[in-house]
Amino acid sequence: AQKITQTQPGMFVQEKEAVTLDCTYDTSDQSYGLFWYKQPSSGEMIFLIYQGSYDEQNATEGRYSLNFQKARKSANLVISASQLGDSAMYFCAMRGRPYSGAGSYQLTFGKGTKLSVIP
């Protein structure tokens, strides 16, 4: 079974500052992928960034980077130079592949962190 834990229900950050959103995971899968999604108040789910368990380098996408620490089972999202439009819910999610080799294409989501950017 897979589990995603996001321990920060809410976070505040000053505009133009960097912020880190925490995500820890638990899995026994052979390989897995970690995702971050953004959900603004309008409700849609927007894909931000992906990290594969075998990727040696941390993923980056523009102002988003993923601080992946495999031994600690953490995959924190770092947003640099926060903007007012970054205010939203952020979800960490995981997709794994068990040792049996069968693929499992579902995502397991954390509870989310509500980020508020202060002008």
Added chain:
Amino acid sequence: DAGVIQSPRHEVTEMGQEVTLRCKPISGHDYLFWYRQTMMRGLELLIYFNNNVPIDDSGMPEDRFSAKMPNASFSTLKIQPSEPRDSAVYFCASSPIEGFPSSYNEQFFGPGTRLTVL
């Protein structure tokens, strides 16, 4: 591409009524997922399809819920009879086929259907 399309965007119904939610995945995507989002339980996978075949429906809460995918471009999620505790946002998502371990499978979400059961 228009992205994943869901209808209706909002649905208000009375307890006991049948509710049908609709989804059109992105053309060419082999996987379709139905999720439910509530404040209490967060985002939960209800069921997913591969090439129109249901693969895992273990997340379907009870027999009142059913999902079908008659063809590659259309899926429905039906609740009959509906109950107030079914009130939630229901998301449909689709993704293309891909392989492990180095590739990934971004799921493209629809805008969701906000269901209110009175």
